[in-house]
Amino acid sequence: MVLEAHLQQAVLLKKVVDAMKELCKDVNFDCSEKGLQVQSMDSSHVALVSLLLRESAFTEFKCDRATSLGMNVDSLGKIFKMCGPTDSLKLRWQNDADTVNFQCESGEDDRIADFELKLMQIESEHMEIPEQQYKVVAKLPSAEFLKVCRDLKEFGETMQIQASKDGIRFSVQGDVGTGNVVLKPREADKPEDRVSLLVHESVTATFALRYLVTFAKAAPLSSTVELGLGPDSPLSVKYELENADNGYMQFYLAPKIDE
Amino acid sequence: MVLEAHLQQAVLLKKVVDAMKELCKDVNFDCSEKGLQVQSMDSSHVALVSLLLRESAFTEFKCDRATSLGMNVDSLGKIFKMCGPTDSLKLRWQNDADTVNFQCESGEDDRIADFELKLMQIESEHMEIPEQQYKVVAKLPSAEFLKVCRDLKEFGETMQIQASKDGIRFSVQGDVGTGNVVLKPREADKPEDRVSLLVHESVTATFALRYLVTFAKAAPLSSTVELGLGPDSPLSVKYELENADNGYMQFYLAPKIDE
DNA sequence: TTTGGAGATT
DNA sequence: AATCTCCAAA
Numbered sequence: 116m117v118l119e120a121h122l123q124q125a126v127l128l129k130k131v132v133d134a135m136k137e138l139c140k141d142v143n144f145d146c147s148e149k150g151l152q153v154q155s156m157d158s159s160h161v162a163l164v165s166l167l168l169r170e171s172a173f174t175e176f177k178c179d180r181a182t183s184l185g186m187n188v189d190s191l192g193k194i195f196k197m198c199g200p201t202d203s204l205k206l207r208w209q210n211d212a213d214t215v216n217f218q219c220e221s222g223e224d225d226r227i228a229d230f231e232l233k234l235m236q237i238e239s240e241h242m243e244i245p246e247q248q249y250k251v252v253a254k255l256p257s258a259e260f261l262k263v264c265r266d267l268k269e270f271g272e273t274m275q276i277q278a279s280k281d282g283i284r285f286s287v288q289g290d291v292g293t294g295n296v297v298l299k300p301r302e303a304d305k306p307e308d309r310v311s312l313l314v315h316e317s318v319t320a321t322f323a324l325r326y327l328v329t330f331a332k333a334a335p336l337s338s339t340v341e342l343g344l345g346p347d348s349p350l351s352v353k354y355e356l357e358n359a360d361n362g363y364m365q366f367y368l369a370p371k372i373d374e
Numbered sequence: 375m376v377l378e379a380h381l382q383q384a385v386l387l388k389k390v391v392d393a394m395k396e397l398c399k400d401v402n403f404d405c406s407e408k409g410l411q412v413q414s415m416d417s418s419h420v421a422l423v424s425l426l427l428r429e430s431a432f433t434e435f436k437c438d439r440a441t442s443l444g445m446n447v448d449s450l451g452k453i454f455k456m457c458g459p460t461d462s463l464k465l466r467w468q469n470d471a472d473t474v475n476f477q478c479e480s481g482e483d484d485r486i487a488d489f490e491l492k493l494m495q496i497e498s499e500h501m502e503i504p505e506q507q508y509k510v511v512a513k514l515p516s517a518e519f520l521k522v523c524r525d526l527k528e529f530g531e532t533m534q535i536q537a538s539k540d541g542i543r544f545s546v547q548g549d550v551g552t553g554n555v556v557l558k559p560r561e562a563d564k565p566e567d568r569v570s571l572l573v574h575e576s577v578t579a580t581f582a583l584r585y586l587v588t589f590a591k592a593a594p595l596s597s598t599v600e601l602g603l604g605p606d607s608p609l610s611v612k613y614e615l616e617n618a619d620n621g622y623m624q625f626y627l628a629p630k631i632d633e
Numbered sequence: 634t635t636t637g638g639a640g641a642t643t
Numbered sequence: 644a645a646t647c648t649c650c651a652a653a
Contacts, residue, residue: 266452266456269452269455270489291449294488295487295488297486299483396644
C-alpha cells in the first residue's frame with residue numbers, strides 16, 4: 116500500500132469536490148508525505164484551483180512515495196454522493212494499481228460503501244503560483260460573499276470590485292440598471308460574522324461574475340472567505356479549512372482588462 | 375427630487391412584489407401625495423391586481439407631482455431579493471429621470487445595497503373598479519386560505535366556492551375524486567384566527583384554481599384575508615396591511631361560467 | 634428522532 | 644413551476 120489516508124469526515128472531501136466540479140473535468144491529486152494537493156486550471160483556462168489538504172487534516176495518513184493520481188471530478192462527485200454527512204472515509208492506493216479505492220463508513224459502522232475508481236493519465240501542466248503581495252485583503256462571511264455574487268449575477272455578467280479603507284463595493288451594470296452592494300468593515304462577537312479590510316492601496320478591478328459565483332459555492336468549506344486584490348493582478352478567493360493548519364482551497368481569476 | 379419614500383421594512387414591498395410577480399410582467403406605480411398605487415390586469419387579462427400603499431405606510435413620503443413610474447416586476451423581485459429581512463428601503467426619483475433608485479440598508483448600516491432601475495413606458499390601461507356590493511363577505515386566516523388552495527389544487531383545476539350562513543365550502547372535482555373543505559364560522563381569542571361570514575344571500579361560484587393559489591401567496595402581507603363573492607360577479611381577494619389605514623393588496627378574478 | 638414547512642435553486 | 648435542502652417544531 117503506497118497511499119492510505121483516513122478522513123474523519125468524508126463530507127470535507129465532498130465539499131471540496133463539489134466546489135471543483137464546475138471548474139475542472141479531470142484533475143491530478145498530487146500525493147506526498149505532506150498531504151494531498153491539487154493544482155489545476157479550469158477547463159477554459161481562465162481560472163485556477165489550488166487545493167491543499169495537509170497530512171494533519173487526516174486521522175491517519177501514510178504516503179510512501181510521491182505520486183500523482185489522475186481522477187475524473189464528476190465521478191468523484193458521484194462517489195461522495197453516496198456518503199452520509201457523518202461518514203468517515205478511507206482512501207487507498209496500491210503500488211502502481213490503476214485504480215484507487217474509496218471506502219465510506221457510517222458513524223455506526225453499519226453501512227459501508229466503497230468504490231474502486233479507475234485512474235487516468237492527465238498531463239500535469241505544473242504551474243507555479245507566485246506568492247502575491249495583495250494591495251487589499253478582505254475577509255468576510257463566506258455566506259455573504261455567496262449571496263452578493265448570486266444576487267448581482269442576475270443583472271449582468273461582469274462584476275466590478277472596489278476596495279478601500281471605507282469598505283468593499285461590488286457593482287454590476289446591466290440592461291435593466293446598475294446594482295451595488297457595499298460592505299463596511301464590521302466588528303462582531305463571532306469572528307465569522309466580521310468584515311475586515313487590510314488596505315495598502317485602494318484597488319478597483321473587474322471580473323467575470325460567472326466564475327465568482329462558482330468560487331463562492333465553496334462556502335460550505337469555511338464560514339469566512341478571504342479576497343486578495345491587486346491592480347491588474349489576479350483575484351484570489353481563499354477558503355481556509357476550519358482548522359487553518361489543515362489546509363485550504365483557493366481560486367484565482369484573472370481580471371478583465373478595461374477596453 | 376420629485377419622489378422620496380422611506381419604508382421602515384423593505385420586506386413589505388418585497389412581499390407585495392412577490393405576490394405580483396406571477397401575474398404581471400410590467401406595471402405602473404402611480405405616485406401621488408396620497409401614496410403609491412398599482413392597478414394592473416394580469417398578463418392573460420383574466421385577473422386584476424390592485425395595490426394601495428398609503429403615504430402613512432412610509433416613515434417618510436414626499437411626492438411633489440403625481441406621476442406614473444413603469445417598472446419591470448421581475449427586476450423588482452431581483453432587487454428586493456438583495457434585501458435582508460430587517461433592511462429599510464429608500465426609494466428616490468428625480469424629476470424626469472429615466473431611472474428610479476432603490477437603496478436597502480441593513481439595520482446596522484454596515485451593508486448598503488442600492489439599485490438604479492431603468493424605467494419603462496407602459497401604456498396604462500386605466501380601469502375603474504366598481505365598488506361591489508358583495509352578497510357574501512368571508513374573513514378567514516390567510517394561512518388557512520393558502521393551505522386550502524394548495525391542498526385542493528392537487529386534485530383539479532377548478533374550485534367551486536359555496537358560501538352560506540352555515541359556512542364556506544371549497545370544492546374541487548378531479549380525476550381521482552372530489553375534495554371539499556368546509557370552514558364554519560368560528561370565534562377565537564385572536565382576531566386573526568376567526569372565521570366570519572357576512573351573508574346577504576347564499577352564493578355558489580367557480581374559479582380557476584391556478585389564480586387563487588397565486589393570490590393566496592400574498593398571505594405574508596396579512597394574517598387575514600377577505601373574500602367577496604356575488605352571483606356571476608368577480609371574486610375579490612383582499613389583504614389589508616397590518617395597519618389597515620396603510621393600504622391593501624387586492625385581487626379580482628372573473629368566475630367560470632357554467633357550461 | 635421524525636415530520637412538516639419554508640426557502641432556495643434550476 | 645417543481646424539486647430539493649435545510650431548519651424548526653413536535
